[in-house]
Amino acid sequence: MTTLSLDEIADELNRRAINHPIGTLQEIRGHRPGVDLFRLNGKTMRDDWACHWGGRKELQFNIGFEGRYLRYGVGFSFGESREYKASELVKILRPKVARFNKFLTRNPKLLSGMDMWAYESSRDDHSAFRPGRIPAHLVAEDNFIFLGKYEPLRRVNYERVLDQFDEFLPLYQYVEENGKDGLESVALEKNFAFRAGCRTKKKSAIVRKSREQVERDLRHNEFQKDALPPPSPRIRKGKRRHGDFWEERHEHRSCCAAETRLLVLRNQDCGLSARVHS
Numbered sequence: 652m653t654t655l656s657l658d659e660i661a662d663e664l665n666r667r668a669i670n671h672p673i674g675t676l677q678e679i680r681g682h683r684p685g686v687d688l689f690r691l692n693g694k695t696m697r698d699d700w701a702c703h704w705g706g707r708k709e710l711q712f713n714i715g716f717e718g719r720y721l722r723y724g725v726g727f728s729f730g731e732s733r734e735y736k737a738s739e740l741v742k743i744l745r746p747k748v749a750r751f752n753k754f755l756t757r758n759p760k761l762l763s764g765m766d767m768w769a770y771e772s773s774r775d776d777h778s779a780f781r782p783g784r785i786p787a788h789l790v791a792e793d794n795f796i797f798l799g800k801y802e803p804l805r806r807v808n809y810e811r812v813l814d815q816f817d818e819f820l821p822l823y824q825y826v827e828e829n830g831k832d833g834l835e836s837v838a839l840e841k842n843f844a845f846r847a848g849c850r851t852k853k854k855s856a857i858v859r860k861s862r863e864q865v866e867r868d869l870r871h872n873e874f875q876k877d878a879l880p881p882p883s884p885r886i887r888k889g890k891r892r893h894g895d896f897w898e899e900r901h902e903h904r905s906c907c908a909a910e911t912r913l914l915v916l917r918n919q920d921c922g923l924s925a926r927v928h929s
Contacts, residue, residue, distance in 0.1 A: 654804060660714065660721065661689040661701050667809050673816040676712070679824065680705055688712065694734070702728070707735060708743050710751060710826045712816055713797065716804070723812045724765070724799015725819050727751075727785070729792055730772075737792035745790050750826045752784040759783075761818065762798075770795040 665687040668674035677686035690696060690704040700715035713726045727744050731737040755762060767782040772793035780786075785796055800815060802808055 655807070657698060657701055657714070657716065658691055658696070660807060661696065662691060663809055664714070664812060665689055665691075667813055668816075671813045671817050672820055673712070673813055676703060676820070676823075677705075689714075694732070702726070707732060708740060710747060710823050712819065712823070713799070714812075717801065719804055720801040721804055721807055721812075722797065722799055722801055723815060724797060725822065726795060726797040726799075727790075729790070729794045731793065741790060741792055747826045748785050748790050750830050751822070753830070754822050754825045755783060758822075761822065765798055765800060767796075767798045769797070 668688045673688060675684075676688055678684055686704070688703050689701050693704060695702045695704055695706055695711075700713065702711035702713045703709075706712065707728065710725055710727060712724075714721060714723045716722075727748060729737055729740045729744065731740075735743075762782040765782040766779065768777055768779040769785075769789050770777050771789065771791075773791070782798060789796055802812060
């Protein structure tokens with residue numbers, strides 16, 4: 652079986668992302684609609700790893716090869732590049748790491764099923780640790796920190812990868828938008844004065860209708876009643892067979908139909924009487 656290149660995997664993710672919230676990432680970042688999640692042959696694309704376009708100084712959506720597996724998730728890279736010095740990236744990303752930690756403390760369910768590890772440049776080694784807050788000593792030059800999952804390269808489930816990116820999107824927005832959670836505040840009405848009680852409402856009204864109109868209204872009432880779902884059927888004692896629910900529901904609806912066979916309306920104001928048969 653031919654092994655896919657990372658370019659091919661990124662290209663397929665770009666194609667499918669248009670049907671996912673993560674497909675709007677570049678719009679969230681301020682770019683025009685239609686900009687790809689990963690830029691093929693760009694500076695954030697390598698043979699064995701890639702991050703979203705513009706992700707070098709952000710919490711990045713990251714994919715990469717790990718032996719026979721594809722890693723996918725989010726990460727922070729403090730590694731030096733042509734555009735940024737390592738010391739500059741540490742300064743830029745440190746407050747974002749703090750917001751990352753704060754969000755995960757408030758939303759621990761996001762960590763379910765995750766792996767978390769870091770590459771420490773000073774030791775030239777990888778170390779795994781419990782998913783959660785990033786320890787302060789790992790926010791250092793040339794380090795890399797990753798949170799995510801893995802897919803076997805022989806059968807990459809692209810939808811699963813994109814679904815996970817979708818789940819990470821609120822975390823990304825919180826980290827990159829200075830701790831804002833996307834909720835908008837609404838200005839309160841000015842010069843508002845609360846008064847206890849409620850307004851006086853009309854108790855009655857005179858209605859004049861022809862017989863035809865009354866009958867039409869009554870039929871509409873019956874249609875509405877029939878459209879309502881019936882109450883939950885009584886459950887028989889003992890083991891319940893698969894078809895019991897539908898049988899009981901049919902019996903219940905038949906009883907309701909018999910009880911509502913005749914409806915009489917007396918309009919005292921107009922002196923009308925109308926009958927409706929279901």
